[in-house]
Amino acid sequence: MRFVSLASRNFxxxxxxxxxxxxxxxxxxxLLVLFVLIGKNVPLDIFTPNMLTPAITIFSFAFLxxxxxxxxxxxxxxxxLLRLLTTPLKPIDFILAYFVPYIPFALLQxxxxxxxxxxxxxxxxxxxxxxxxxxxFPMALVCVGMGMILGSLLSEGQIAGIGSMLITSIxxxxxxxxxxxxxxxxxxxxxxxxxxxxxxxAARNVLSGTGLRNVVTNLYWVYGYAVILFVFGVLSFRYKTxxx
Numbered sequence: 001m002r003f004v005s006l007a008s009r010n011f012x013x014x015x016x017x018x019x020x021x022x023x024x025x026x027x028x029x030x031l032l033v034l035f036v037l038i039g040k041n042v043p044l045d046i047f048t049p050n051m052l053t054p055a056i057t058i059f060s061f062a063f064l065x066x067x068x069x070x071x072x073x074x075x076x077x078x079x080x081l082l083r084l085l086t087t088p089l090k091p092i093d094f095i096l097a098y099f100v101p102y103i104p105f106a107l108l109q110x111x112x113x114x115x116x117x118x119x120x121x122x123x124x125x126x127x128x129x130x131x132x133x134x135x136x137f138p139m140a141l142v143c144v145g146m147g148m149i150l151g152s153l154l155s156e157g158q159i160a161g162i163g164s165m166l167i168t169s170i171x172x173x174x175x176x177x178x179x180x181x182x183x184x185x186x187x188x189x190x191x192x193x194x195x196x197x198x199x200x201x202a203a204r205n206v207l208s209g210t211g212l213r214n215v216v217t218n219l220y221w222v223y224g225y226a227v228i229l230f231v232f233g234v235l236s237f238r239y240k241t242x243x244x
Contacts, residue, residue: 002089006097013071014101020067025109028060029116035177036120046179050124053117054203055176057136058196060109061143062167064102068144069159072098072151072237091238095230098151099144106140128207135202135219138226142195145229152236175200195225 015021032052039047046052075084084094114122114129124132146166150159173180173187174196180188191197202218212219 003093003097003100006084006089006094007100010071010097011101011104014067014105020063021105024060024063024067024105025112027063028056028109028113031059032056032113032116033120046177049117049120049122050207051204052177053114053120053122054132054136054207055174055200056117057110057113058139058199058203059171059174059176060113061106061140062170064106064140064143065147065150065166066159066163067105068098068102068147069150069154069163070156072148073154073156073159076151077155091234094237095148095234098148099141099230102140102144106137106144109140110136124207125209128209131212132203132206134212135199135206135215135222138222139195139199141226142222142229145226145233148233149229149236152233152239170196173197195222198222 032049035047035052035056036049039052089097110133114124118124147163150162154162171177173191173194175191176196180191180197198218198221202215202222205215205218206212
């Protein structure tokens with residue numbers, strides 16, 4: 001539990017930027033409302049509240065990439081992290097300290113997106129919503145893991161450009177507002193080589209009542225990426241701090 005003090009400090013740093021927090025919470029909601037309104041004029045299943053709500057929820061985690069990457073990069077380039085490197089904290093402690101503060105924010109994103117989705121007409125059973133968290137929440141860890149890797153390897157200026165590209169790519173290849181299987185080709189290939197499309201498909205299926213047993217393959221992708229990115233985040237941090 002040596003990481004708790006640093007995690008508490010990082011929690012305060014995260015919520016010290018209200019504009020970023022509001023952006024990360026309200027922009028996904030704005031997109032959800034926008035595409036539901038589009039769906040009223042373009043009667044496609046993918047633009048219904050039931051289909052959009054889990055997709056937009058997972059897309060909202062993309063903002064965690066930027067938040068976590070920028071915070072770690074700032075600390076890495078400042079004397080703050082250099083001082084911490086003289087303490088008994090291990091790389092795993094640092095990574096946990098930069099993971100934990102984003103858990104409440106991710107849960108808040110889920111709550112807001114599902115609440116707005118249901119107001120707009122999404123109909124889910126309580127049991128299916130709870131089961132969907134088994135799919136949805138690990139994607140928050142995937143995105144924070146990506147942020148930790150970027151924050152360990154890149155400067156704050158580099159993160160701004162690459163992070164924006166990642167968020168855009170998630171929107172395009174995640175299958176959020178288009179059916180990747182219908183598009184096919186490169187879009188489908190890239191989309192299903194990443195965890196986002198798998199998570200969105202699985203969440204939609206679980207929320208429709210199919211149960212977790214029918215999305216086991218998707219879960220392998222989601223949890224596999226979560227573990228790999230966490231381990232890679234630790235290794236990236238260790239490499240960068242020991243090489244400086």
